[in-house]
Amino acid sequence: MRFLILLLACYLVYRYVKGKAKPEIAKESAATETFQDPVCGVYVSEADAVVGNLQGKRYHFCSLGCLQQFEKIQHKR
Ligand SMILES: [Zn+2]
Known part of the structure; x- marks a missing residue:
């Protein structure tokens, strides 16, 4: 059960990082x-x-x- 919670936490962090990275890429393309x-x-x-x-x-x-x-x-x- 603990392993599943850890897996879920990792997944949420992954989703958060991925979601956060997207607008930065959009900003870069606007600058160029x-x-x-x-x-x-x-x-x-x-x-x-x-x-x-x-x-x-x-x-x-x-x-x-x-x-x-x-x-x-x-x-x-
Ligand atoms: Zn010229």
Whole structure:
């Protein structure tokens, strides 16, 4: 009988750990969201991207060079 209680306790801990781990994985995938560079079309993650604020909009670039290129295109219009 004691063994069964221990087994049940282990199972509950396992369920608790498994249930707790799931939202963390979801958070991670949200953090690695990718954005497309409007200049060269390369996909960059939020952490690696060079973020530019242009006319109240947020743009994500792979490099500062692409940001400057984008600003040039915007000024031409
Ligand atoms: Zn780029």
